[in-house]
Amino acid sequence: MAKKKESLGELVKTVVYALLIAGVFRTLLFQPFWIPSGSMKSTLLVGDFLFVSKYSYGYSQHSLPFSFLPFDGRVLASEPERGDVIVFKHPRNQQDYVKRLVGLPGDRIQVTEGILYINGEAAPQRPNGEFLEPAPYGVRLQCKEWRSVDGERLCVKDSFIETLPNGVEHVVLNADSNNAPYTDNTREFVVPEGHFFFMGDNRDNSSDSRADLGMVPFENLIGRADLIALSFGGQIWEVWNWRADRFFVSIN
Structure with a gap:
């Protein structure tokens, strides 16, 4: 009987330790994040499962669970770099965005x-072919054209590799400017102190700082999206829709 009680006690301690380690991991180091929309295609796809490094920019009320920091701002703060893919809290509705x-x-x-202009200079783009994605009837997307392949309706966009002023290169998608006038031609924005300007890589299918989102305060940043751990094209149990080529891929 004593051995059984001892074994039970060891099991309880193991479970408690495991929960504490998981809690620290989730609170201070990495936050899991599912991609719910296509605003970051082709960098991130719907169904990608990410690890977000919370320590990259320090900690704020928005990056820690239950917002238990008793003050505004950040502790152990580190400035983000242009080109980082970041998960943050929307300034008004508090939803998580990437x-x-x-x-x-x-x-x-x-x-x-x-074309993105930063301080009057264009961020160069070079052609990167086309991006095609399935678009069932009833789904609204901005597209360069519609194409039917083997009976499947596809949304076609131009793909470009864009280079930011600090040398960061990444893929952006663009539809015809006539289809997306408010995203392809904007007024000039001036980013205020302590704020940042965000855009989706899927330029004509993204709600971002050009319109609804506005400028994002530094304290709203949760962390940098570093790694696609898993990727599912449908339900998790649909093994045939797993995107194994995206498992454990760094985010650029």
């Missing part, structure tokens, strides 16, 4: 005919 950081405090940001 976008790419393109504008730093003091920057002037404008999009003209689909």
Whole structure:
């Protein structure tokens, strides 16, 4: 009987230790995040499961569970870099968003005919072929054209590799500017101190700092999206829809 009680006690301690380790891991180091929308295609796809490094920029009320920090701002703060893919809290509705950081405090940001301008200089784009995605009837997408392949309706967009001023390269998607006037031609924005300007890589299918989102305060940043751990094209149990080529892939 004593051995049984001892074994039970060891089991309880093991479970408690495991929960504590998981809690520290989740609270201070990495946060899991599912991609729910297509605003970051082709960098991130719907169904990607990410690990977000919470320590990258320090900690704030928004990056820690239950917002238990008793003050505003960040502790152990580290400035993000242009081109980082970041998970953050929307300034008004507090939902989690993931976008790419393109504008730093003091920057002037404008999009003209689909080209991103930072402080009056265009971020160069070079052609990267086409991006095709299934688009069932009833799904609204901005597309360059519609194409039917083997009876499947596909949304076609141009793909480009964009180079930011600090040398970061990443893929962006763009539809025809006539289909997306408000995203391909904007006014000039000035990023205020302590804020950042975000855009989705799927430029014409992203709600970002060009319109609804606005500028994002530094304290709203949760962490940097570093790794695609898993990726599912449908339900998790649908093994035939797993995207194994995206398992354990770094995010650029």
